Amino acid sequence: MSQRNVPAEDRHPKEWLLSVRNQLISGLTPPVLNDLLDKLFESGVIRESEMTSIRTKPPKNGAREMVDAVRSKGAAACMVLITALRELDPCLFSELNPSGSNTL
Numbered sequence: 001m002s003q004r005n006v007p008a009e010d011r012h013p014k015e016w017l018l019s020v021r022n023q024l025i026s027g028l029t030p031p032v033l034n035d036l037l038d039k040l041f042e043s044g045v046i047r048e049s050e051m052t053s054i055r056t057k058p059p060k061n062g063a064r065e066m067v068d069a070v071r072s073k074g075a076a077a078c079m080v081l082i083t084a085l086r087e088l089d090p091c092l093f094s095e096l097n098p099s100g101s102n103t104l
Contacts, residue, residue, distance in 0.1 A: 014071050017070070017071050017078050017081070023095070028089075032088050032092070033063050033066065035084075036066065037054060037055065040066070043080045043084075046066075050069060053065070054066050054069075067081075
C-alpha cells in the first residue's frame with residue numbers, strides 16, 4: 001500500500017504533508033492561503049517576516065514556501081497547518097485525505 005493511501009490518522013503529520021504537498025499547493029486558493037498564513041502567525045508557527053515574504057509571492061510559490069517552512073518546523077507546526085486547513089477548506093482537506101477520516 002502506498003503512503004498516499006494510508007489513512008491520515010495513521011501517519012506522522014510531516015509525512016502526510018509531504019505526501020500531499022503537490023496537491024495542497026495546487027488546490028489552495030489565494031484567500032485560503034492568506035487565512036492559513038494568519039492562523040500560522042497567530043499560533044506562533046511562522047514569524048511576521050515569513051508571512052510577509054510568502055504573501056509577496058505568486059500564490060503557488062507562496063503555498064510551496066509555506067508548506068516547506070511549516071514542515072521544517074516539526075510535527076506540532078504541521079498539525080497547526082493541518083488543523084487550520086481542515087477548518088478553512090474542508091473540501092480540499094477531504095480530497096487530500098481520501099480515507100474519509102476527518103482527523104489526523
